[in-house]
Amino acid sequence: MNNIYQQGKDFARSYILPYTELTDKESKFPEESFKKLSENGFLKLVIPVEYGGFGKGLEEHAQACLAFAETCSTTALCYMMHNVALMCILTHGSDELKQNIFTDIVENGKFMALAYSELGTGTHFYIPEMTAEVNGDNTTFNGTKSMVTSGTYASYYLVLAPSVEEGKINNWVFPLETKGLSFDLSKWNGFGLRGNASCPMHIENVTLDSSFRIGAEGSGEEQVFNVVAPFFVTGLGAVYSGTAMHMFEIASNHAVDRQYPDGTTLANIETIQIHIANIYKTAAAARALTLDAARAGANSEADALAKILSARIVASEAAIECGRLAMRVGGGKAYNKSLPTERLLRDAYAGQIMAPSADVLAIWLGKALTGQMIP
Numbered sequence: 001m002n003n004i005y006q007q008g009k010d011f012a013r014s015y016i017l018p019y020t021e022l023t024d025k026e027s028k029f030p031e032e033s034f035k036k037l038s039e040n041g042f043l044k045l046v047i048p049v050e051y052g053g054f055g056k057g058l059e060e061h062a063q064a065c066l067a068f069a070e071t072c073s074t075t076a077l078c079y080m081m082h083n084v085a086l087m088c089i090l091t092h093g094s095d096e097l098k099q100n101i102f103t104d105i106v107e108n109g110k111f112m113a114l115a116y117s118e119l120g121t122g123t124h125f126y127i128p129e130m131t132a133e134v135n136g137d138n139t140t141f142n143g144t145k146s147m148v149t150s151g152t153y154a155s156y157y158l159v160l161a162p163s164v165e166e167g168k169i170n171n172w173v174f175p176l177e178t179k180g181l182s183f184d185l186s187k188w189n190g191f192g193l194r195g196n197a198s199c200p201m202h203i204e205n206v207t208l209d210s211s212f213r214i215g216a217e218g219s220g221e222e223q224v225f226n227v228v229a230p231f232f233v234t235g236l237g238a239v240y241s242g243t244a245m246h247m248f249e250i251a252s253n254h255a256v257d258r259q260y261p262d263g264t265t266l267a268n269i270e271t272i273q274i275h276i277a278n279i280y281k282t283a284a285a286a287r288a289l290t291l292d293a294a295r296a297g298a299n300s301e302a303d304a305l306a307k308i309l310s311a312r313i314v315a316s317e318a319a320i321e322c323g324r325l326a327m328r329v330g331g332g333k334a335y336n337k338s339l340p341t342e343r344l345l346r347d348a349y350a351g352q353i354m355a356p357s358a359d360v361l362a363i364w365l366g367k368a369l370t371g372q373m374i375p
């Protein structure tokens with residue numbers, strides 16, 4: 001796979017676009033698109049070549065998420081989480097976990113999700129309150145994860161749970177069919193991203209042996225901050241800058257197409273030209289920062305962390321601002337939903353609150369820039 005962004009755009013036109021409206025209207029998980037993501041190789045983008053994947057990294061991850069989000073933010077977000085979970089298995093998983101999970105993804109089109117947040121600790125998802133009781137090689141888990149994107153659709157869930165080592169955490173893989181695991185889809189009624197099935201996951205006496213733990217005992221925090229964070233935060237930057245670019249496309253097309261009785265168009269009005277210019281420059285800046293952050297991260301550059309955190313904050317704010325202006329350009333047609341602008345604006349609002357939220361990240365960025373420990 002080369003030129004992932006362009007391939008992602010072509011893929012999205014054929015296999016994501018036909019389902020986007022239904023995804024929102026009926027809160028329908030984009031199952032058809034995921035089947036095609038598998039058939040077209042996107043689900044194995046970051047899986048190493050020796051396991052049958054394409055062995056790509058952070059830059060290609062960002063490009064794929066961006067390309068998909070320029071058509072459908074929901075599909076892009078669900079896809080993004082899959083790549084993040086895969087990276088944990090790749091960097092910290094045992095040979096057995098890699099073999100089993102990568103094979104299931106490459107051969108059977110399965111995909112992954114992240115079950116980290118809990119109702120209690122909310123945006124501070126790296127502090128799990130669920131319980132993990134160790135008995136020999138087995139651990140029994142109890143608790144509830146609050147919002148699990150792709151809930152019931154993904155086949156493997158990464159779960160953060162306390163370690164036996166005081167103050168430490170572990171990252172586990174829970175297969176979908178594990179006894180004691182259940183989801184409550186009826187609790188998902190998102191303002192936006194309505195198809196992503198971000199529902200609670202109940203964990204009742206789930207017992208797993210240590211082969212399902214990713215990495216050494218107590219290594220969860222290291223995984224969260226060294227692997228999950230760069231891929232997840234950059235991925236969110238890509239999803240929300242893609243959402244902002246999508247708004248530019250809709251607003252500019254509308255401005256050109258909307259004709260008044262005298263034959264002039266919205267695009268002929270100077271104020272509208274300025275709005276379109278502002279939407280474009282805001283979205284393009286977010287996209288450029290995100291792609292540069294991904295490049296810096298992939299090359300382990302000294303300022304990669306600052307760039308990644310900035311890109312995600314800028315992208316979430318850009319998506320909301322572009323949505324506000326795109327609603328203005330879209331007039332009554334946007335308000336009455338004959339344009340998809342309001343859907344995108346609703347999708348955009350998730351950006352500022354998804355953990356680590358824009359507010360929390362702003363603090364992390366300030367700490368990173370002044371040489372302090374995160375979080």
Ligand SMILES: Cc1cc2nc3c(=O)[nH]c(=O)nc-3n(C[C@H](O)[C@H](O)[C@H](O)COP(=O)(O)OP(=O)(O)OC[C@H]3O[C@@H](n4cnc5c(N)ncnc54)[C@H](O)[C@@H]3O)c2cc1C
Nearest residue numbers: 114115116117122123147148149198350354355357359360
């Ligand atoms: C669309 C969507 C999909 C999601 N998918 C997943 C998923 O797949 N997996 C998963 O694990 N979770 C997921 N989440 C959950 C998400 O990551 C957060 O954990 C959740 O939104 C936190 O909600 P809360 O009400 O508990 O926030 P709270 O923790 O109550 O925070 C409320 C507000 O206060 C701010 N705040 C809190 N603490 C601080 C602080 N110290 N400094 C500054 N500001 C602060 C927050 O930024 C936020 O704006 C998803 C959320 C959304 C919206």
